Amino acid sequence: MRHGKYRFIIGFLAIPVALYAVLVISPFVQDFQISLTDWSGLTPEKHYIGLDNYQKIIHNNLFWKALWHNVLMLLIVPIVTLALGLFFAFMLNVGGRRRKGSASVVGVRGAGFYKIVYFFPQVLSVTVIAVLWEQIYNPDPDNGLLNSLLGDVGLTSLQQSWLGDPNIALACIMAVMVWANVGFYVVLFSAGMASIPGEIYEAALLDGANRYVTFFRVTLPLLRDTVATGWVYMGIIAMDGFAFVQLMSVNNGGPSETTDVVPLLLYKTAFRDNSQYGMAAAMGVAMLIVTLLFAVLTLRLNRRERIEF
């Protein structure tokens, strides 16, 4: 029995652990090592150059610019996405017109339908979404969906070159990230709201609270944990931004580097421009540091007692 147990444990763990060690752990460890070399891929040998790559990154304006765009995405995209998600979820679950004799809190009619439609972008690949929105943002006043729509309703003055305009290109990409993710949070928060007992709403109602007070005093505090989880998820998505920027932006991070993000810069440094692998690996370490900082800050902010219900 004992013998059989250990043979079983090893047998079941061997393949998953081996795959994980070779393809996930070992590259992770190697990244630190490569970041200390001048490896350009052209030569088989690498020379250890200490922290030179990190120093180069620190003095590289483009890196700071890209990192700033990451930070902007990290701040703006989750806030807007979660706020819209909460707003729509509240509308869906509590915004309904109360019918006589029914519970005090009613969802709007067709809530199920809205949830299905809102979730559409979540099942589509980032590639599909990015390519589609590239066409919507098409700068041509007759060709692009958005510009021709503005033209049709007489708002010709609002027509933009969208992704081609350095002032708004990043905002346009962030808008798509929000568009793509709101549905997920509507569904997630709806599930959370559905699990809040109706009596709590009933009690709030008897105390004379209106729906806005109810939302901020009852719903939001009880959803705290779900919102916090959503924040972490959204942060990870916003931290990446690679596919959206790579596929949508003019010239891979343009116009004039106004949309570049660190993952894209890393990709270009390694696989497009002169194969500067050491430098790219150092950027990877920098990404890890920023991600860890984000995680630590989130955990600290969320350290509060739980409300059980």
Added chain:
Amino acid sequence: MTTEIFEDAPGPADKNPNQVIQKPAPDAAAKHRWRGEGVVLNVFSHGFLAVWALMVAVPLLWALWSSFKTSGDILSHPWSLPLHPHVDSWSRAWTKAHMSRYFINTVIVVGFSTVGTMLFGSMAAYVLARFEFFGNRFIYFLFVGGMAFPVVMVLVPLFFVTKNLGILNTLPGLILVYIAYSLPFTVFFMTSFFRTLPTSVAEAALVDGASHTRTFFQIMVPMAKPGIISIGIFNVLGQWNQYLLPLVLNQGNTDKWVLTQGLADLSVQQGYQGDWSGLFAGLSIAMLPVLAIYIIFQRQVQAGLTAGAVK
């Protein structure tokens, strides 16, 4: 309707919550007020909800209906419906732009890697959840830790690891990488799932002389079916939509490209060739199967994708 509005017309008393209490039936008044709000809110919420529904649905429908138009029509009337539907852009995208091949490649890669992920992930999770042994916690945190770090960080070393293993630019290589990077979440979720299952049934099977392996496959896996389906859906969609990994690890032979790579390439090509309807047909090919599966299984898909977040 009119009486309701009349009843609920906000008098000066309603504005001051203190005065509400002085009314003879305070809770009835509160309920009335709530209902009055409900009328306004109902119109208000439906308005916002409908606008967002249109904002989501119209771009997708636009891509679909544009795929039935000629490129000239798309250029001159981007909003118009295809009155004389053309289907040749679909065949152009399917054969000439090789979307069929990319589609099949994607099905192969996602099929094998999802099965592999679920098999290996459940095996590891079961052992980690149900057995005590030296290093259990260490291996668990090794797996779970993988959820936290950015994949983009390991691109350079991963490229060379797969190159040295001789699996760079191959479909099996992509399958192995997908499995490895899907393990953290799968192991995390399935471990907590196996912990919730009752131990008595598995123990009874062991007493009856079934081996651990047999107990796992014939008793635990069927019992864990709901969890396996949830995470299976999560993995299928995640791997189907993967872009970064194939872009770096599968950039060689275009014969081996997956759908997302093909679509990204089509988008660039279209810029040179002006084949807009072909692009929209390609978009639709990449979009429709997942949307169709989603609409059929929407309950399970929504539950599967949000399962991780509420756990």
